[in-house]
Amino acid sequence: MQITLGELAKTLELTLIGDADALVTGLNTLKDAQSGEVSFLANPSYQSQLADSQATAVIVAQDLAEQVAGSALVAANPYLSFAQASQLFNDRPAAKTGIHPAAVVAHSAEIGADVSIAAGAVIGEHCQIGSGCEIGANVVIGDHCIVGDRCQINPNVTFYHNVVLGEQVIVHSGVVIGGDGFGFAPDQGRWQKICQLGGVRIGNRVEIGANTTIDRGALDDTVIEDDVIIDNLVQIAHNVHLGQGTAMAGCAGIAGSTRVGKHCTIAGGAGLAGHLDIGDGVHVGPMTLISKSIREKGAYASGTAQMPMNEWRRSATRFRQLDSMAKRLQQLEKIQKGEV
Amino acid sequence: MQITLGELAKTLELTLIGDADALVTGLNTLKDAQSGEVSFLANPSYQSQLADSQATAVIVAQDLAEQVAGSALVAANPYLSFAQASQLFNDRPAAKTGIHPAAVVAHSAEIGADVSIAAGAVIGEHCQIGSGCEIGANVVIGDHCIVGDRCQINPNVTFYHNVVLGEQVIVHSGVVIGGDGFGFAPDQGRWQKICQLGGVRIGNRVEIGANTTIDRGALDDTVIEDDVIIDNLVQIAHNVHLGQGTAMAGCAGIAGSTRVGKHCTIAGGAGLAGHLDIGDGVHVGPMTLISKSIREKGAYASGTAQMPMNEWRRSATRFRQLDSMAKRLQQLEKIQKGEV
Amino acid sequence: MQITLGELAKTLELTLIGDADALVTGLNTLKDAQSGEVSFLANPSYQSQLADSQATAVIVAQDLAEQVAGSALVAANPYLSFAQASQLFNDRPAAKTGIHPAAVVAHSAEIGADVSIAAGAVIGEHCQIGSGCEIGANVVIGDHCIVGDRCQINPNVTFYHNVVLGEQVIVHSGVVIGGDGFGFAPDQGRWQKICQLGGVRIGNRVEIGANTTIDRGALDDTVIEDDVIIDNLVQIAHNVHLGQGTAMAGCAGIAGSTRVGKHCTIAGGAGLAGHLDIGDGVHVGPMTLISKSIREKGAYASGTAQMPMNEWRRSATRFRQLDSMAKRLQQLEKIQKGEV
Structure with a gap:
């Protein structure tokens, strides 16, 4: 260039x-x-x-x-x-158009124009791969998946069946989309599996970082809207819904059925519990645990800040005594006011 | 249906x-x-x-x-x-019985009846694959592994050598079982590798979520008992032992040699330090750090709850002063009691 | 033996x-x-x-x-x-020297002596694979990568283009090296991708645990110095620099452009924010968030310690009131001293 x-x-x-x-x-x-x-x-x-x-x-x-x-x-x-x-100035090597002889593509799959399918890729029955897509080496795409135009699916990605992607989606290596959600009914000390019958729907211009996992829905679909960006090693559980333009940084996780609004940012290592409703424009701090729904825009955090280990130990010990400290403080205030 | x-x-x-x-x-x-x-x-x-x-x-x-x-x-x-x-009502596409011509199966491997081995799968020397198993596309199974009957090994899974699975185990895509435990002896600013000579033993009816990692043991085996369920992106270090029926949610991790009892639940993002002993029926809260052994049944937590960022900053600042606050409170109490 | x-x-x-x-x-x-x-x-x-x-x-x-x-x-x-x-006494099965017929190696790649390349491995254009290397089944190595002598690249690993490894590096299964860093410019509710033009440089005797991700640099390279050891499911963002002999335990993560000195230890689940400078000999505790640079050697921690859930709830409630408690304590002290 x-x-x-x-x-x-x-x-x-x-x-x-x-x-x-x-x-x-x-x-x-x-x-x-x-x-x-x-x-x-x-x-x-x-x-x-x-x-x-x-x-x-x-x-x-x-x-x-x-x-x-x-x-x-x-x-x-x-x-x-x-x-x-x-x-x-991007110098990413261009993929060679065509289907490599060491790829395995089901006869029933529909492959668009100018598609590159690399060695070792395996494309399942009844898949539709849009024009201009790159399917990297050793990618596995399950049956009945739809991949929109100009998507880039990097090597060693796995899609289970019934995964639908919009256009211009970038999926980095090691990503797994459509694995079973974590659903089980307890049954006398064992777990009875709840088969995950939903799929995964992903919008346009979404990017998904390396080794991230997005589970299929239990009954209806897990949904990632347009323009969502997701970093590496992120966990998105079944039936999560991420709103348009939301960003999730590395190592964050969202439990089942939680809805996140549009234009939110979830910082690295943050965790959202299940069945929550997070509104638009919410910003979650690093390594923060969100366990209640959030309706108001703004930034939220949990945890404590870094300290030298010895000082931290003293604060952590006192944290266990906080309720007692609060009550003793109230008692002193009452005495001071002459209430006791 | x-x-x-x-x-x-x-x-x-x-x-x-x-x-x-x-x-x-x-x-x-x-x-x-x-x-x-x-x-x-x-x-x-x-x-x-x-x-x-x-x-x-x-x-x-x-x-x-x-x-x-x-x-x-x-x-x-x-x-x-x-x-x-x-x-x-499960509509998961059925795998085709037989060995795909693009799979590579060692001559010394024993393959049971009605097994499906998909394209790109590689099965090592002296493996035993039980009847009715599904081995997904691009799965790699190392030498001397034993996979019990009716297991479902999804695409792009890796087993190193000497991994043993019971029956009806489901392993999701991207899982790595039997990688080396993280064992090193410090040696003048370098690290001398401790070769990991143990294996991994997994019981019956276990399910393991996408991109989870379970390391092989250092000397003896890492053990997952029957009916354990593990979600996505979970880390299980060398020589961990998980008791029957225990459940681990996404992004949780357990350090080396820790034993977890039966029917425990470890919530998402929780971390257990190494060499601990956790009894039966223990429930660990989300993003909780467990650094001491737990003998009593019940629920445990650490961390703090979500707050608006500005308020959180003030609490976090005061957390650093907690030890001083506790001492000043004691001093006021002594004064009030006339002890000083 | x-x-x-x-x-x-x-x-x-x-x-x-x-x-x-x-x-x-x-x-x-x-x-x-x-x-x-x-x-x-x-x-x-x-x-x-x-x-x-x-x-x-x-x-x-x-x-x-x-x-x-x-x-x-x-x-x-x-x-x-x-x-x-x-x-x-290591009993790890020896890899067979030679290129398996089911591997796909670019004509322009240079393969050293006594190299083993297993079935399904795909080696890109202009790669250099040093002598004595083991390249596992279904590994994908992008164009223009250099792998030093006697490296062990386990099955299902992915390298993007322009990844450089020193000698005797061990990379465990599922690792992704050289994926795009998480770089985007906001643009009217969408994200404009910043193409990641740097590479990844990894020194000698480095070990990288299963399913860990190391992103390529935005402009210059992400760098891992000699003798660094990294456990499973670790996230290393673009342009991070890890100093010689540093160790990172499982599930830890480092955000973009942070430099970590020599002989540091980062415990499991810890997170380092971006653009920090961490000196030599720093030890970060488990599940600790580091959000400020650290110049002084020593151990650092954040968070709180485990408690029975009911007691924890009370402490967590009081944590929200900490600023008020601190002010009320000051007020009592002033009254006691006759200042108000």
Whole structure:
């Protein structure tokens, strides 16, 4: 990839202040960029690096354009323009169109145009794979799945049967979609399995991180709406419903039948109990446990903050005594007020 | 699947109040069920939906049978009967019996009757696969493994060598059983690996959720007893021993050599430290850390409850001061009592 | 494996007190060892088992050698000698050298001497696989990866493109290395993907546990230095840097761009926020959240300790009132001092 700053500015719809004929070949951080590379400034804490950056051009907001040592690519939203530039300079190896001879595709499957199916992939009966899809090596897709156009299913992904994806969905390696939800009825010391008869429906432009698991529904479907982004090692239980544009960071988990609204963020390691209703625009802090429904927008947290281990032990010991402390405090207040 | 209510009542051993000839074809929730579907009421909070449900029949307790709009299937334990009905209506695609030509099975492996081995599966030397087993696509089974009758091993599962499963075990996709336990001896800033010489033994009717990991033992085996159920993304370290009928929810983890008794429940995201002894009938709350052995039955928890972020910050700040607060409270009490 | 105590002592450089001609065939715990087996004592709490152990020989410190019932193998560091013995008695089935006919290796890939590539493995364009490597069944290695000599890549592992491993790295099943980091720019309710242009660099003698995920860098690489050990189900986000000899236990996670120093230990379930700087020799407790950088060596923790559920509920309720309690305590102190 090699492009002049002039073409780059035109493609990204930015205003160039500098040399339109300069060639650039990649992206880098302000600190590490060399001549021939483009950088960006989105986080004000890196502003001091502007003057010394060796970048040929920097994507920057209007008010900082003068501080750029090289050329400036002036953006209304530098971070968004950087994201667009990253797509331009993406060097991900292209998949070869066609079905590899070592793939196994059921005769009843319908495969769209310009699809790539890599070695070892196994596609089940009656599947529909949309045009422009990439199906990575050793991916397994169960029967009756529908994958929309231009999806990227990375190697070693598993879909059980009746999984439906919209368009432009990216599924990273090791993801399992449509495994059985965790449903059992206790029966004299054993567990009677509740067969999971629902499926999984995933919208458009969803991205799902490596080794994440999304279970199929018990009776109706587990649903992930459009524009949801999910990081690695996330657990989404049966009949969860994630609203449009919601983001879940790594190692988070949601128990069965919980509904999360639109444009929520769930931070890393957070856990949501089952059967909750979380409204739109709710932000859950890292490693926070949510065990009650939330109707009001805003940020929520649980847990305690880091301490040196010895000090923490003392606080943790006192935490066990908190109820007694509270009562003794009340007693002193009553004495002080002459109530006892 | 199509069955009359009369046959359904007979199969599930329920008392039918209603039309024995009515045909039903599936299960659904009270709210979403249409004519031709069966529903159930197990959770009293849904009782108000009974009158308006379009279900042709509802599995229900004796005392609520009169409130059912359609036919009633009277059950001593409606949830258990619903579980049994779900097995009847299960629409999971049947695996094709036989060894797919794109599977690789060692000559020394013994394969039982009516086994299905899908494309891309690799079965190691001296394995024994019991009759009626399903081995999914791209499953890898190491040497010297024994899989009991009627097990379901879903796609992309990995067993290392010397893994032994009982009968009717269900292993979901992405599970890894028999990986090396995390054992190392420190050696001048490096780590000397302790080779993990034990295996893994898993009982009958165990179910293991997607992407869960169960490590092999260091010297003797890691053991999962009969009727244990394990959800997705659970970590079970070397030489853990899980007692009969115990359940572990998603994202929970158990460190090395910890023993958990029978009929325990470990909620989602909970963590058990290593070398503990947890008795029978212990229930561990969500995202709880257990760092000491538990002898008494009952429920245990740690952590704090959710709060709006701003209020949480104030509580978290005060948590650091708890020991000082406790001492100051004692001091005031002494003053009040005239001791100082 | 069968060896005399004399040879064993020589190989491990230990002093034998006992019968040099006795044959031993395996390792076991003090409690379970039978005649013909070697055991060890590293943890003083097992000292009482020394006298009754049936082990033919016990690896033990000098001062306890007299208490051994059978022969003693005297070691300066018994745990380290046990680790070395475990490598000697390792019974892991050897991989067959050569490329299995059901593997798919790109013509442009360079495969070293004595490499084993199992059935279903897929090796991408321009990869370099070092001599003595084992590539397990159904492993997928993307284009332009470099795997150093004598690495062990277990079944069903996935590497994306541009992943570089040093020598003697062990990667357990289900691991995903080089998946996209979780990088998105918000764009009017949608997320604009930031293509992840960096790679992953992993040093020598690193071990990575089952189903762990290590994301590729956004611009520069994610880096794991030499001698790092990582347990199962660990999440390592883009541009994380782990220093030499650091250990991470199961279910831990590190958010993007955080640097961890050398010889740190991160306990199970712990979480480190993004963009932090953690110095050398820092020890993070189990299920602890680290949200601020740590410059000082030492141990750190957060959270609270386990309690019976009913008592915990009371403490958790009071935790919400902590700020008010602190202020009321101050008020009483002021009154007591005559300040109000």
